[in-house]
Amino acid sequence: xKTISRRRALELFTSVPAAVAIVFTSFESEAAQAxxxxxxxxxxxxxxxxxxxxxxxxxxxxxxxxADLIIPRDERSGSASDAGVPEFMDFxxxxxxxxxxxxxxxxxxxxxxxxxxxxxxxxxxADAERRQVLDDLAYPGKAAPALAHGAAFFCSFRDLxxxxxxxxxMGIEDLQYLGNKAIADWKGCPSEALQHLxxxxxxx
Amino acid sequence: MQVIRERKVYDVCIVGSGAGGGxxxxxxxxxxxxxxxxxxxxxxxxxxxxxxxxxPYDSPRRGGATxxxxxxxxxxxxxxxxxxxxxxxxxxxxxxxxxxxxMLGGRTNHWGRxxxxxxxxDFHRRSIDGLGDDWPIRYEDLxxxxxxxxxxxxIFGSIENLPNEPDGIFLPPPKPRCYELLVKQACDRLAIxxxxxxxxxxxxxxxxxxxxxxxxxxxxxCKIHANFSSPSVLLPPALGTGRLRIITNAMAxxxxxxxxxxxxxxxxxxxxxxxxxxxxxxxVVLAASACESARLLLNSKSSRFPxxxxxxxxxxxxxxTDSTGLTVRGYIPKMANTVPHNEDGVGxxxxxxxxxxxxxxxxxxxxYHIELGGGRRSVPTFGFMGNIERYNGxxxxxxxxxxDYRKFWGSAVSFSGRGEMVANDDCYCEIDPRVVDxxxxxxxxxxxxxxxxxIKQAKHMQDTFREIIHELGGTPLEPMPSxxxxxxxxxxxxxxxxxGTTRMGDDSKTSxxxxxxxxxxxxxxxIADGGPFVSNADKNVTWTILALAMRTSEYIAQERNRLSx
Numbered sequence: 001x002k003t004i005s006r007r008r009a010l011e012l013f014t015s016v017p018a019a020v021a022i023v024f025t026s027f028e029s030e031a032a033q034a035x036x037x038x039x040x041x042x043x044x045x046x047x048x049x050x051x052x053x054x055x056x057x058x059x060x061x062x063x064x065x066x067a068d069l070i071i072p073r074d075e076r077s078g079s080a081s082d083a084g085v086p087e088f089m090d091f092x093x094x095x096x097x098x099x100x101x102x103x104x105x106x107x108x109x110x111x112x113x114x115x116x117x118x119x120x121x122x123x124x125x126a127d128a129e130r131r132q133v134l135d136d137l138a139y140p141g142k143a144a145p146a147l148a149h150g151a152a153f154f155c156s157f158r159d160l161x162x163x164x165x166x167x168x169x170m171g172i173e174d175l176q177y178l179g180n181k182a183i184a185d186w187k188g189c190p191s192e193a194l195q196h197l198x199x200x201x202x203x204x
Numbered sequence: 205m206q207v208i209r210e211r212k213v214y215d216v217c218i219v220g221s222g223a224g225g226g227x228x229x230x231x232x233x234x235x236x237x238x239x240x241x242x243x244x245x246x247x248x249x250x251x252x253x254x255x256x257x258x259x260p261y262d263s264p265r266r267g268g269a270t271x272x273x274x275x276x277x278x279x280x281x282x283x284x285x286x287x288x289x290x291x292x293x294x295x296x297x298x299x300x301x302x303x304x305x306x307m308l309g310g311r312t313n314h315w316g317r318x319x320x321x322x323x324x325x326d327f328h329r330r331s332i333d334g335l336g337d338d339w340p341i342r343y344e345d346l347x348x349x350x351x352x353x354x355x356x357x358x359i360f361g362s363i364e365n366l367p368n369e370p371d372g373i374f375l376p377p378p379k380p381r382c383y384e385l386l387v388k389q390a391c392d393r394l395a396i397x398x399x400x401x402x403x404x405x406x407x408x409x410x411x412x413x414x415x416x417x418x419x420x421x422x423x424x425x426c427k428i429h430a431n432f433s434s435p436s437v438l439l440p441p442a443l444g445t446g447r448l449r450i451i452t453n454a455m456a457x458x459x460x461x462x463x464x465x466x467x468x469x470x471x472x473x474x475x476x477x478x479x480x481x482x483x484x485x486x487x488v489v490l491a492a493s494a495c496e497s498a499r500l501l502l503n504s505k506s507s508r509f510p511x512x513x514x515x516x517x518x519x520x521x522x523x524x525t526d527s528t529g530l531t532v533r534g535y536i537p538k539m540a541n542t543v544p545h546n547e548d549g550v551g552x553x554x555x556x557x558x559x560x561x562x563x564x565x566x567x568x569x570x571x572y573h574i575e576l577g578g579g580r581r582s583v584p585t586f587g588f589m590g591n592i593e594r595y596n597g598x599x600x601x602x603x604x605x606x607x608d609y610r611k612f613w614g615s616a617v618s619f620s621g622r623g624e625m626v627a628n629d630d631c632y633c634e635i636d637p638r639v640v641d642x643x644x645x646x647x648x649x650x651x652x653x654x655x656x657x658x659i660k661q662a663k664h665m666q667d668t669f670r671e672i673i674h675e676l677g678g679t680p681l682e683p684m685p686s687x688x689x690x691x692x693x694x695x696x697x698x699x700x701x702x703x704g705t706t707r708m709g710d711d712s713k714t715s716x717x718x719x720x721x722x723x724x725x726x727x728x729x730x731i732a733d734g735g736p737f738v739s740n741a742d743k744n745v746t747w748t749i750l751a752l753a754m755r756t757s758e759y760i761a762q763e764r765n766r767l768s769x
Contacts, residue, residue, distance in 0.1 A: 071605070072606065088264065091264045096268075138599050138600050139599050141599075159587075162589055162590070163266060169259070174610070175609075175610060175613060176544035177584065178544060180259065180421065181419060182257075182417035183546065184417075186379065186549055186550070187379065189547065192545075193542065193545050194382050194385070196542060197538055198538075199382055199385035
C-alpha cells in the first residue's frame with residue numbers, strides 16, 4: 001500500500017514524461033539481460049562503461065552516486081556499485097515499467113532540490129552538499145512536509161538499492177547466509193545461536 | 205467448428221492433475237482402469253524445470269515476481285490470481301481473488317505442504333453450534349484414507365492427542381529453529397498450544413523417494429521428490445501401470461452427456477492449436493479445483509440440464525468458502541545480531557499453533573491455526589528488508605545503514621492466521637452472462653461477503669499475534685488495521701483454500717454430490733477436488749482433498765467391478 005501511494009504521489013508531482021513503456025516477456029527480458037551482461041563484459045574489456053537502457057547518462061551517474069551513498073564500501077564488503085546495483089536498477093526499470101515514472105520523477109525532484117539550493121544538479125554537487133540533501137530526505141519521520149515527495153522517493157530508492165546489493169553474491173557473502181544448499185541432516189541450530197536467544201532443545 | 209473426436213472410449217476421464225486428479229489417476233489406473241487425464245496447463249518436469257539451488261544473482265530479477273510467477277520467478281507454480289486471457293469477474297461491490305495453476309500437478313506445485321487432517325468436530329459443526337451444515341460422513345469414515353495417505357505420501361509430525369487435531373502416521377519432525385523455540389516459550393506463557401508442524405516433506409526416505417536435504421525451498425519444486433506434489437508422488441505410479449494417458453494444454457469446455465442423462469466424456473480446447481477435441485469415457489471425474497469444476501458443470505447445459513449439469517438442486521457454485529487469513533510481523537530485538545548459521549530447514553515452519561480455544565467462550569464461532577515464519581529462513585531475494593525504517597526506527601544511509609541491514613536481518617517473526625469461515629448465502633460463483641475467456645468459454649462471476657463471524661475472528665487473530673510479539677519483547681511492524689479494514693482480513697481467495705461449490709449431502713435438493721462424491725443427477729459423474737466439502741475447517745484443505753479423492757476413487761473402482769456404473 002505504502003509504495004503505491006508513494007508512487008502515486010510522485011506521479012502527481014513529476015512533470016517529467018514517462019519513458020515509453022517497453023514490456024518484455026520474462027523470456028525476452030532474460031535474453032535482453034544476457035545481452036546486456038555480454039555487452040557490459042565487452043565494454044569492460046574495451047574500457048568503455050555500461051550503457052544503460054532506461055536511464056539517461058546523467059540519470060545513471062546520479063543513480064550510481066546515490067546508491068553508493070546508501071551502501072558504501074566498508075571493511076566487510078564493497079559498495080552498491082561494486083555489486084552491480086546500478087545495472088540491476090536499469091534492468092528493473094525495464095522489467096517493471098510501472099516503476100519508471102516514480103524513478104525518473106524522483107531523480108528529477110532531487111536535481112530540482114539541488115538546483116534550488118546549490119544552483120547545480122545533484123551529480124555536480126560536492127559530497128557535503130549531497131549529504132546535506134540526503135540528511136533531509138533519508139529519515140522519513142523527520143523529513144519536512146515540503147520534502148515529503150523526495151523522502152518517499154528516497155525510501156523506495158533505498159529499498160531497491162538494498163534489494164540489489166544484498167541479493168548479489170557480494171551481499172549474500174557479507175550477510176553470512178549459509179543455506180540454499182543440500183545438507184545431509186538437519187540437526188537444529190548450533191548452541192551459540194541457541195544461547196544468543198536464551199533457548200535450548202528439550203533434553204539438552 | 206469441427207470437433208476432433210477420439211474413437212477410443214476410456215474407462216475414466218479425469219479433469220485436472222492436481223491433488224484430487226492425481227489421486228484419482230493413481231487409484232483408478234492401479235485398479236485396472238484406462239484413464240485419460242486432462243490438464244489445462246503445460247507439462248512441467250520438476251527434475252528439469254525446478255529452480256532448486258539457484259542463487260538470486262543467477263537472475264537479473266533477483267527472484268522478483270513476474271506476471272506468471274506472482275510468488276517470485278523461482279517459484280515452482282505457473283499461475284496466479286490473474287492469468288492472461290482467462291479472466292473472471294466480481295459482482296459489483298464484492299471482491300474475490302481466484303488463484304489458478306496452469307501446469308501438470310496444478311496447485312500441488314504451490315502450497316506449504318501443511319497437511320492437516322480435519323478433526324472429528326469439523327464434520328458436524330452444525331450439530332455443535334447450529335451454523336452451516338453437517339457432512340454426510342464422519343471423521344471415522346475418512347480416517348482409514350488419511351492413514352493410507354500418510355503411509356503413501358509421507359508426513360512428519362508428533363503424537364499430541366489433541367481432541368480435534370487427529371494425529372497421523374508420522375515421520376519424525378525436524379528440530380525447531382532457534383527462534384521457533386523462543387516463540388514456543390512465549391506461547392507456553394500465554395497458554396497457546398505450540399507443537400511440531402505437520403508437513404508432507406520426507407524426513408526419512410519413503411517408498412523409493414529420498415529424504416529432504418533441507419534447502420528450505422520446497423516452493424520451487426523439489427528435484428529429488430522429497431516433498432509432496434501430484435507429479436512427484438501420484439502420477440509416476442499411475443503412468444507405471446501403462447493405463448494413464450496425460451493430455452496437457454487441454455482446457456475443458458463441457459461435460460458431454462447423452463439422451464439418458466449420463467456423461468459421455470469431456471470436450472476441450474487444445475490451448476496450443478486452439479482446436480476442439482472430445483474424449484469419450486464411461487466415467488467422468490472432475491478435479492479441476494472447486495470453482496473450475498463448478499464452472500465446467502454450469503457451462504454444461506443441455507435441454508435435459510438447462511441450469512447446468514448435476515445442478516437440479518441449484519447449489520452448484522454455492523457455499524463457496526476460503527480460509528480466512530492475515531499476517532502480523534514483529535521485530536524482536538533479541539533476534540537481532542544473530543549468530544550466522546544455516547536456518548533453512550524444511551520448506552516451511554517446524555512449529556505451528558493449532559486452534560487452542562473454545563469458541564463457546566468467544567464472540568465468533570470458528571477457530572484458526574497460526575503459521576509461523578521469520579528468522580533467516582531462505583536466501584535473500586528481491587524485496588529484501590524493505591522499509592528498513594520500520595526496523596531501525598529512522599531509515600538513513602551510509603555505513604550506519606549498511607550495518608543496520610546486517611544487524612536486523614533475521615530479527616522478525618511472522619504469524620499468519622488461517623481460520624474457518626462459515627458458508628453464507630452471499631458467497632458463491634456463477635456464470636457471468638456476458639464475459640468469455642480467450643477460448644470462448646463463459647467465465648465465472650464471484651460474489652463475496654465476509655460475515656461478522658470472520659471479521660471478529662480476524663480481530664482476535666490481530667490481538668493474539670500482537671500479544672505474542674509483545675511477549676517476545678518485540679514490536680509489530682505494521683499498525684493494527686481498523687474494523688473498516690476488516691482488521692486486515694485478506695480478500696476471499698487469497699489463501700487459496702476455496703471449497704464447497706459442489707457440496708456433498710444425503711439430500712439431492714440441497715447438495716450436488718452424495719457422500720461418495722457421485723453427482724445425485726448423473727451417476728457416472730464424480731467430483732474429486734475441494735468442491736464436495738460441506739464446510740471448511742481451521743485446517744488447510746489439501747490433505748482432506750487427497751483422502752476424499754482416494755475414498756471416491758476406491759468407490760468408483762469397486763462399483764465398476766460390480767458393473768453398477
